Amino acid sequence: MSHEIRTPLNSIIGLSQVLLKKSTLSSSDISQHHLESIHASGKNLMKLLNNILDLSKIEAGHMELVQVNFQLEEWLQSLSAIYGASAEVKGLIFTQFISPNVPQRIYTDREKLGQVLLNLLDNAIKFTPRGKKIRLEVDYQEELLAFHIIDEGIGISEIDQKKIFEKFEQLDGSPGRLYPGVGLGLAISKQIVHLLGGSLDVNSTPGKGSIFSVKIPLANVQIDHKQNRLFKMPNQLDSFSEDAVVLVVEDNPTNQETFVALFSALGVSIHLASNGQExxxxxxxxxxxxxFMDLHMPGMSGIEAMQEIRKQESCQQIPIIILSADAFLEKQENALAKGASGYLTKPVELLKLQATLATYLQSGTS
Incomplete structure (x- = not known):
């Protein structure tokens, strides 16, 4: 069901992003509002689908940890690049600070921890007015790795702080509420952090902002002490070579059209293949x-095609990013374990695609 719903959503969200990027309409034009509504509705539907799937797995006791060893700072930068761009679009200032006592490598469930942090960053952007600041701080004390998402948003009353981590609870449940949602994101994040053996708390003052703190236990880590690391996220997500040769493997004709438009909006021409053998x-x-390789195709799967491509001496070093409407983390971890360089879930967001291109295609002017 997830795969079948995500496939048409890929075109709805993808093509609406392209039209918005190319639009020359003024902000007061009714057609511009229609485009923005289509895009926002598609993203809200995708988020609702993700939350329902996660909630179902948690309640059934089927959400399991897939722990890996990974480089923390590099991973944080990849997450922050995407949300730094989102913050900038809204006119927010987004910074990141990593304490010198934070370990260089950690062992935990990277995907689930990322899901929690991205949900908290998404909320911070959503509830913070234009011109204000958002900050991500990371610290390590007494075998606890702590992430603090600090915003200058609307804040949360003491009464509401006690219920926001409950399912289907919202700060404003009125039909005409300013900040829409179904009240599942924080409840799911709390459950995931609990699975990781940690805690998720909030400290907030109405009208001044909030601090959401995630703390997870990490023992026996090696720390390479550095100077304090303070970053302001760069505004150079599109610093990639537009002359690079990019191959997109996709069997669905509508999705092919969508990807041609998405890449074109970023100034990149692509070659298409319709199946694994091709x-x-x-x-x-x-x-x-x-x-970019579709995961589910008739005849030969994306994983099989990727492995065959890797057998060619001239193709062994080519980065291969899986594109799939299959959003389950187990599928993503399996693809990465079998040699994929990355994994993008359909519907593909323009900013994430842009960040991926910037990561793997070196700019000729850099």
């Missing part, structure tokens, strides 16, 4: 700089 032939012929 992708192998195209990879041999083109030796692309980057490949």
């Amino acid at each position: 992708s192998i032939e195209q990879a041999k012929k083109l030796t692309p700089d980057l490949i």
Whole structure:
């Protein structure tokens, strides 16, 4: 069901993003408002789908941890690049600070921890007015890794702080509320942090802002002490080579049209392959700089096609990003374990695609 719902959403969200990026309409034009409504509604539907799936797994006791060892600062930068761009679009100032006592590598469930932090950052952007600040701070004390998401938003009353982590609870439940949602994000985040053996708390003052703190236990880590690391997120997500050869493997014609439009909006022309066998032939012929591979295709899966491409000596170092409407974390971890360089979930967001291109396609002017 998740896959089937996400497939049409990919075109709804993807093409609306393209039209908004290319739009020359004024902000007061009714057609501009229609485009913004289509895009916002599609994203809200996708978020609702994600939350319902996660809630179902938690309540059934089927959400399991997939723990890996990974480089913390590099991972944080990739997350922050996406939300730094989102904050900038809204006119917010987004900074990140990593304490010198934070370990360089950690062992935990990277995907689930990322899900929690991105949900908290998303809320911070949502509830913070234009011109204000958002800050992500990371610290490590007494075997606890702490993430603090600090905003200058609307704040939360003491009474509401006691209930916001409950399912379907919202600060404003009125039909005409200013900040829509179903009240599942924080409840799911709390459950995930609990699975990680940690805690999620809030300290807030109405009218002044909030601090959401995630703390998870980490023992036996090695710390490479550095000077304090303070970052202001760069406004250079699009610093990639537009002349790079990019191959997109996608069997759905509507999704092919969507991807052509998405990449074109970012100034990148793409080559298309409609199935696994065709992708192998195209990879041999083109030796692309980057490949985006659909996961589910008739005849040969994306994983099988990727592994066949990797057997070619000229293609062994090509980054291959999985594109899939399959959002389950187990599928993502499996794809990464079998050699994928990354994983983008459909519907593909323009900012995430832009960040991926910036990561894997070096700019000729850099």
